[in-house]
Amino acid sequence: MRNFKVTLEYNGSNFHGWQKQTGKRTVQEVVENAFSLLTGESVSVEGSGRTDSGVHALGQVASVAFENQIPIEKIKDAVNNFLPSDVRILKVQKADANFHARFSAKRKTYEYVVQVGGQRSAIKHNLQGFYPFEVDLQKMTDASKLLIGKHNFRGFCSSGAKVSSFERKIFDIKIKKNRHIIKFEVTGNGFLYNMVRILVGTLLDVGRGKLTAQDIQKALETGERKYAGKTMEACGLYLKKVEYEKQN
Amino acid sequence: MRNFKVTLEYNGSNFHGWQKQTGKRTVQEVVENAFSLLTGESVSVEGSGRTDSGVHALGQVASVAFENQIPIEKIKDAVNNFLPSDVRILKVQKADANFHARFSAKRKTYEYVVQVGGQRSAIKHNLQGFYPFEVDLQKMTDASKLLIGKHNFRGFCSSGAKVSSFERKIFDIKIKKNRHIIKFEVTGNGFLYNMVRILVGTLLDVGRGKLTAQDIQKALETGERKYAGKTMEACGLYLKKVEYEKQN
Numbered sequence: 001m002r003n004f005k006v007t008l009e010y011n012g013s014n015f016h017g018w019q020k021q022t023g024k025r026t027v028q029e030v031v032e033n034a035f036s037l038l039t040g041e042s043v044s045v046e047g048s049g050r051t052d053s054g055v056h057a058l059g060q061v062a063s064v065a066f067e068n069q070i071p072i073e074k075i076k077d078a079v080n081n082f083l084p085s086d087v088r089i090l091k092v093q094k095a096d097a098n099f100h101a102r103f104s105a106k107r108k109t110y111e112y113v114v115q116v117g118g119q120r121s122a123i124k125h126n127l128q129g130f131y132p133f134e135v136d137l138q139k140m141t142d143a144s145k146l147l148i149g150k151h152n153f154r155g156f157c158s159s160g161a162k163v164s165s166f167e168r169k170i171f172d173i174k175i176k177k178n179r180h181i182i183k184f185e186v187t188g189n190g191f192l193y194n195m196v197r198i199l200v201g202t203l204l205d206v207g208r209g210k211l212t213a214q215d216i217q218k219a220l221e222t223g224e225r226k227y228a229g230k231t232m233e234a235c236g237l238y239l240k241k242v243e244y245e246k247q248n
Numbered sequence: 249m250r251n252f253k254v255t256l257e258y259n260g261s262n263f264h265g266w267q268k269q270t271g272k273r274t275v276q277e278v279v280e281n282a283f284s285l286l287t288g289e290s291v292s293v294e295g296s297g298r299t300d301s302g303v304h305a306l307g308q309v310a311s312v313a314f315e316n317q318i319p320i321e322k323i324k325d326a327v328n329n330f331l332p333s334d335v336r337i338l339k340v341q342k343a344d345a346n347f348h349a350r351f352s353a354k355r356k357t358y359e360y361v362v363q364v365g366g367q368r369s370a371i372k373h374n375l376q377g378f379y380p381f382e383v384d385l386q387k388m389t390d391a392s393k394l395l396i397g398k399h400n401f402r403g404f405c406s407s408g409a410k411v412s413s414f415e416r417k418i419f420d421i422k423i424k425k426n427r428h429i430i431k432f433e434v435t436g437n438g439f440l441y442n443m444v445r446i447l448v449g450t451l452l453d454v455g456r457g458k459l460t461a462q463d464i465q466k467a468l469e470t471g472e473r474k475y476a477g478k479t480m481e482a483c484g485l486y487l488k489k490v491e492y493e494k495q496n
Contacts, residue, residue, distance in 0.1 A: 009369075009370045009371060010370050010371075011370050011371050011372075011373055011374075056371060058371070080367075085368065085370065085373040085374075086370050086373045086374075087370055088367060088368065088369075088370040090367070119328075119336060119338070120333060120336065121257075121336075122257045122258050122259050122333065122334050122335055122336040123257060123258075123259045123304060123306070123375065124259075124375075125259055125333040125334045126259075126333075126334075127371065127372075
């Protein structure tokens with residue numbers, strides 16, 4: 001078997017998320033079909049993690065393995081020919097046999113794009129979230145510091161997630177504003193269900209003055225969802241980067 | 249009856265164009281439904297012209313009339329509450345009884361956005377066209393001058409259009425390039441079926457060196473479609489502005 005690390009971009013608007021589900025259009029299935037058509041083998045594609053319906057990716061990573069001897073530098077264009085226009089392969093790299101896009105991942109970065117105030121853009125309706133209030137950037141930046149580090153993020157995830165631990169480590173949160181658009185970039189060692197969307201909703205509520213730094217402290221200490229802000233829409237969320245140890 | 253001039257923005261990706269068709273989701277129907285819900289009347293909405301499936305609008309204009317006495321300054325937000333996120337009312341203005349969005353229109357401006365070269369963006373797959381070759385901006389700008397003025401544009405429209413005349417006047421063509429993105433802005437007194445998409449395809453073919461200024465001359469003189477370039481995809485086209493005489 002030849003093993004590959006494949007980096008992908010997709011617009012999640014017309015997908016029922018990453019993970020295969022019978023009878024639904026998913027990114028995983030569309031990409032598996034393209035690799036299978038190219039190689040004539042039944043190829044399985046394992047992502048670094050699921051993305052929900054409507055969530056986009058600028059740099060999803062997947063492990064792919066097959067026997068076909070097509071030269072590595074030809075794989076990208078050949079697979080893209082079999083893909084619909086809302087998914088593109090950006091990069092194909094050789095990987096070790098023990099590389100696994102999910103289990104080998106060390107850090108993930110998500111970006112959340114939101115329009116604050118004004119009238120919601122119809123053109124970009126499925127490429128950015130919307131928050132109808134003006135917000136104070138400094139308040140949000142200050143509050144974001146409380147989230148950095150290793151914490152129990154139970155208060156910042158949606159119920160229904162089956163996980164053995166709610167502890168996650170956030171390495172960095174960057175917040176940039178350009179007129180009506182705010183971009184949040186959150187890097188961590190992993191994320192709970194809806195965690196980024198809730199973190200962003202909480203920071204926006206702080207920026208608007210509806211929540212305070214104290215509410216964030218309470219959500220972290222008690223693990224209770226009620227202290228955090230609202231879950232932002234899926235359409236503003238982008239899986240931007242997945243990092244691995246070494247050059248994998 | 250109260251008469252209004254209504255300016256609209258929409259993302260055409262999930263619409264079967266502007267014009268109502270039984271059993272299909274169209275912009276006209278969605279907007280009529282919203283006005284009807286607001287007013288409790290059966291409101292008809294007449295656009296400045298049709299846009300095809302997948303074509304967007306930054307400034308479509310429609311005539312709307314109803315009896316309901318809601319204050320004019322409240323109409324925009326009230327209707328937007330009834331609209332899906334891919335259509336927004338931008339402006340509502342009082343109009344004369346004889347104002348007709350289609351028949352009173354004097355000038356229309358379309359914008360065509362295209363990614364040239366590189367790998368096609370998956371994120372913006374339905375917001376911009378794609379042209380896989382590098383192009384010479386100066387060659388395109390020079391060639392565009394030949395199209396300005398009053399001409400028989402039969403060679404620049406798709407067959408199947410029922411029109412009494414192929415004569416149209418183009419006032420201006422602006423071409424701007426920013427890295428991989430080229431924007432064409434075309435202003436005219438009216439456009440034939442697929443005319444902007446064919447004009448842009450022709451200019452890109454000139455920019456690539458596949459066609460020459462002479463081919464444009466031939467298409468204008470003979471009215472034969474074969475001399476012009478290819479029809480670009482609908483997804484890159486935006487109806488940007490519709491102008492009327494006086495402040496209508």
